[in-house]
Structures are given as structure tokens and as C-alpha cells.
Amino acid sequence: MEQYQVLPGPEAFLPPSAAxxxxxxxxxxxxxxxxxxxxxxxxxxxxxxxxxxxxVPTIFPGPLVLWKWNEKAAKKAKAIxxxxxxxxxxxxxxxxxxxxxxxxxxxxxINPNHPNLTIWHNKIDVCIFIGVHCHQxxxxxxxxxxxxxxxxxxxxxxxxxxxxxxxxxxxxxxxxHKLTATVNKLKKEGVKSQAEPFTQFxxxxxxxxxx
Amino acid sequence: MSKEKIxxxxxxxxxxxxxxxxxxxxxxxxxxxxxxKDIGTSKELIEQHSLCAGCPESIAFRFILxxxxxxxxxxxxxxxxxxxxxxxxxxxxxxxxxxxxxxxxASGLQRALKLRFPDVYKDVIVLAxxxxxxxxxxxxxxxxxxxxxxxxxxxxxNELYANTGGQESGLMQKGFVSKMAPVGKxxxxxxxxxxxFESGCHYVACLTVSKPNRVExxxxxxxxxxxxxxxxxxxxxxxxxxxxxxxxxxGLDEMKESEAIGQRFVMKEFMTxxxxxxxxxxxxxxxxxxxxxxxxxxx
Numbered sequence: 080m081e082q083y084q085v086l087p088g089p090e091a092f093l094p095p096s097a098a099x100x101x102x103x104x105x106x107x108x109x110x111x112x113x114x115x116x117x118x119x120x121x122x123x124x125x126x127x128x129x130x131x132x133x134x135v136p137t138i139f140p141g142p143l144v145l146w147k148w149n150e151k152a153a154k155k156a157k158a159i160x161x162x163x164x165x166x167x168x169x170x171x172x173x174x175x176x177x178x179x180x181x182x183x184x185x186x187x188x189i190n191p192n193h194p195n196l197t198i199w200h201n202k203i204d205v206c207i208f209i210g211v212h213c214h215q216x217x218x219x220x221x222x223x224x225x226x227x228x229x230x231x232x233x234x235x236x237x238x239x240x241x242x243x244x245x246x247x248x249x250x251x252x253x254x255x256h257k258l259t260a261t262v263n264k265l266k267k268e269g270v271k272s273q274a275e276p277f278t279q280f281x282x283x284x285x286x287x288x289x290x
Numbered sequence: 291m292s293k294e295k296i297x298x299x300x301x302x303x304x305x306x307x308x309x310x311x312x313x314x315x316x317x318x319x320x321x322x323x324x325x326x327k328d329i330g331t332s333k334e335l336i337e338q339h340s341l342c343a344g345c346p347e348s349i350a351f352r353f354i355l356x357x358x359x360x361x362x363x364x365x366x367x368x369x370x371x372x373x374x375x376x377x378x379x380x381x382x383x384x385x386x387x388x389x390x391x392x393x394x395x396a397s398g399l400q401r402a403l404k405l406r407f408p409d410v411y412k413d414v415i416v417l418a419x420x421x422x423x424x425x426x427x428x429x430x431x432x433x434x435x436x437x438x439x440x441x442x443x444x445x446x447x448n449e450l451y452a453n454t455g456g457q458e459s460g461l462m463q464k465g466f467v468s469k470m471a472p473v474g475k476x477x478x479x480x481x482x483x484x485x486x487f488e489s490g491c492h493y494v495a496c497l498t499v500s501k502p503n504r505v506e507x508x509x510x511x512x513x514x515x516x517x518x519x520x521x522x523x524x525x526x527x528x529x530x531x532x533x534x535x536x537x538x539x540x541g542l543d544e545m546k547e548s549e550a551i552g553q554r555f556v557m558k559e560f561m562t563x564x565x566x567x568x569x570x571x572x573x574x575x576x577x578x579x580x581x582x583x584x585x586x587x588x589x
Contacts, residue, residue: 140302147297156299170305177378181338188307281304284311288304 085114085244087230094225097241104239105248112245122247126232127261129245131272133205133230136168139189141211143236145172151252152210158255159209165262167274168207171197176215187280187287191219195226203227208243209234209250217242234258294320295362309337313381319362323579326356326502335361335381341372344538346545347446347528350499351376354417354444357506358382359513364413365403367396369422372453372530373446390427392416393434393443400441411517414441420461421451424482428460435489438520442512445482445525452530463554468533479554486523487560493519493569497557498527498545504557514572515565527555 083100102114110122117125130136144155163170171189178192185200191211198206206229208216213235220231220242233243234250247254266272281288296319298306317333318324335355341348351373358364366384368374369392377384387395396416403412416423423431423445431443450468451457458471460480467474483496493515495508505526512522529544531537536544548555561569 140305145299145302145306147299148295153299153301157301160301170302172302172305172307174306174310184307187305279305282306282308282311283304284308284315286308 083114085111085224085242087228087244088224089226089228090224092225094221096221102241104241105246107249110245110247111239111241114241119247122245123258123261124265126245126247126258127265128270129205129230129232130166130168130207131262131265131270131274134273134275135201135203135205135277136166136274137201137203137206138163138168138170139173139194139206139208139211140170141173141209141215142175143212144210145174154252155210155255158252158259162255162259162262163279165259165266166272167277169201169203169277170279171201173211173215173219176212187282189219191215191222194219194223198223198227198229203229205230205232207232207234208240209255210236213237213240216240309333317381318356322359323576323583324356324359324361326353326506329356336376337379337381339379340375342532342538344531344541345372345528346499346531346541347372347448348376349541350446350505350526350528351380353499353502353505354509355380355382357509358413358415359510360411360413363410364415365399367392367399367414367416367418369418369427371419371422371446371451372448373417373419375453390422390425391430392418392422392427393430393439396441396443397434397437397439400439404440413513413517415513416441416443418443418445419452420445420447420449420459424460424480432485432489435486435491435521435523438490440516440520442509442516442522442524443486444509444512445523446528447525448528448530448533449479450530450533452533456530456533483523483525483558483560486521491521491523491560492516492562492565493522494524494560495558496525496527496555498549498555500542500545500549508559511569511572515561515568518568519562519565 085097105111105116108119109116110119112125140159144152147153173189176191179190183190185196189197223229223231231243233240233246235248236250239246239248298314312333318328339348361382364382368377368386370389374386393416396414400414447461449462450459456468456470458475462475464478465474483494487494493512499505508524512524516522531541
């Protein structure tokens, strides 16, 4: 039997969990690319090329980095901002996990219960999940693979995600910096970002800051 | 934990939706003397709710969330029912339990929190409807009282199963006819406040939510007493306007009528003498704090 590949969808209304198709999580020092276990070093360059080649690369920071639980979280947030600026990529927050009522504003936020709405609305073709609790990331990654053609990258601080198209594990501040450095290195080597021009939105207590 | 913990990472703060920025800036975390009077001037811990227009339960929710003394150190345990529709929209930790299981879940949670945070008061608050509290979950409710578990149980008493179409519940009044109980209830409303006190609750109150001051005082009393003494119980009349054939604007009138002298929701409180003394001291402390805060503002 051929090995299952965790590829972008749309796969099906109810895609199989990658784990049930024989995909295993990487060990420390490793990552997985579409279900294939690789050395982590290989994954940095692969991820950086994917991101630079995307039209709408987007980072979805989750509550673990959006909220200042401690100094480490704040430093990770800074590193994520630097990564977004290096590519450049949009930042769309997953502020919490509640099924937001009456609806989310798909342009400005993502919700794990219907992440496809944000991906469809913004035509996102490559995204990174970072700082999202694993159980919610699993839910969202599976929905995205089921209903969209977005390539998902999980930067997980725990053991990684089979349901992402590619996944790092044990993500730390240093590893975020390393991905940024890899993006910068590729750009110096002549790899150009294919991202469509955009202006990162900004919010205030009153709403979106125009201009 | 206090307001210092409710902060955004500076580098990503400007992409956060407005309601979170508002919460960080003006919500009353870390203020023990927070009150329902903050509603309108500070960010409430409840977002737009998904209950019916004019539902008294939504008013009760607002008052309770504005009254709990330490929302940052509180965990609500809810159960299936109208209340569970609101929990996804509140800014306080909460757990949804299986129907009727709420007091069992809360027992384990409270004990675990006590072990994990021995030096901090972690308030566990059960909030469930009358079906979960008095009918299907009565076993779990009462066993937690017998065991003297240190948490507060709040029952939203709407006298029937509201979100499944109006079936008869133990707290329904005798003779009441509802959509799914067409022959009328054949026995008296269960006297749970009295049963709660006899079962070991140290503080019990039963009232409507027509008067926010009263609701606030009762909720604070129940939580303070549960920290020091043991289980406490609060029963709040939150009529289901849909199931009793009222209009959206008539919820408040219904509550006022039912708390008039001689009616079934005349406010009642039960407490031990020890608790009475304790609450007297607590109230004096609170008054002194408020006076000092007022003096500091005017100085």
C-alpha cells in the first residue's frame, strides 16, 4: 500500500485523520513534510520556499502567543512579527476558540470551528499555525484540508501535527528565528516572494484603523 | 492572578479584534469590589449572548458575571440547557459537563485546584438550570453537599425544561400547564432551598433577579462562604418568557409579581450563626475598602 500523503485539499467533507492513514509524528530533531519524516534542517528550507512561493502567505498566531502569559510568549510574538515582515505574510489572529456569535469577520480573524471561512475569504494558499493549542489546531487543520486547497504548516511547541501538510515540533523562540533566517537567506540567494501586495490591517479598541 | 495576567503580547496587540483590546483596557479583573454598577462603564465579561430577546436568564448572567469577586480565579461549571448557550461568549474559564453531572465535575475540579494552588482562592461556581440541578442531577447536587465540597451551586430556576420545549420539572409549581406537560403538574414545587440547608449548605438564598443589588450581595456571600465553610446554594428565578406565554418586555414584571409578599419567590436566606457573623465582618471590610477608595479619589 502506498504511503498516504497529507496534501492540500479539498479532500472531502470529512477527510480521514492523517494518523488513521498511517502518518506518524516526527521524533525530536525531525519534522514531517506531507507525512514523510525528514530532518528538521530540510524542513526549514522547504517551509521557507513554500511561503515565499505563495500568493497569500498567512500566519495564524493563536492564544499562546497573542496573550502575554509570560515573557517567553511576548518574545515569541515579537519573533512571529519579524517572520511575517521578512516574507512578507499577513497576520490573522486566532484570539480564542469560542464559536463566535453572531459571526466572525473573516478578513480579520480566524476561528478553529470554521477556519475555512477565513481561508476562502482571503484566498490564502499557504498558512502557518503557531501558538494554537494542539486539540484546536488538529480540529482546524482537518477542516482546512477537508474544504480548502490551502497548504498548512504547523509550528507546534509539542509533538507536531499529522494533519498539517508539514509540521515542525518543539518550536521555540530560536526555531522561529531560524525560519526567519532561512527566509532571508533564500531571498538573498534570489528567491523572490510571490506574495500579492497587501497592507497588514491594524485594530484599535474602536475597530479597524483605516489607512 | 490579577489583571496583570490579562495582557496582550505587545508585538501582536494591534491585530487583535476590538473586543479583546477593550477587555484588557477596561474589564474589572483584579478588583475585588467589582459590581453590577460597572456595567456600561467597563467591558463586561459577557459578549453578545445567544438567548431570546428579553430573557431574564441573560440579565441574571450579566449580574452574576459582574458580581463574582475574582473572575480571573474563577471557573464556572455548566450543564446542558439555555445556560450552556451563553458560556462560549463569556470571558471566564468554564467547563461544560454532561447533563446533571455538574456538581460531581465541580467537586473534582475544586479539589484539584486546591492541591495545585494551595495559597490562592480558586472559586468554582456551578451554574445550571433546574432540570440539571433538581431533577436529573439531584443525586450529584446533594452528594456534593453531603460531602461538604467547597463551592457554590447556582440554579437558574425557570420552572421547566425550557430549551427542549417546556417539559415539567421538579421546580415547576403545582398545577402549572406547559406545552409538553398538558395535564398540569400534580405535586408541589420541590423545596430545594430548605433541602439544601438541611443537606449541609452553609448559606442558601432563593430570589428573583429583579433587583441587581440583591443578586450581587447573594452571589458574593455565597462565594465567600464557600471558600471558608463549605457548600452554598443560590436559586434564582429566571422565568422562561417563551414557555409561560409572556412577551420580551414582561420578564421583569413576572419576576416582580412572583416575589411579592405571599408569592413563591419572596426572597429567603438560610445561614448558620457562624456564617452570619462571618458575613457581617466581610461586609464591614468591603464597606471600609469602598470608603477608602472613595476617599482616595476625592483626595
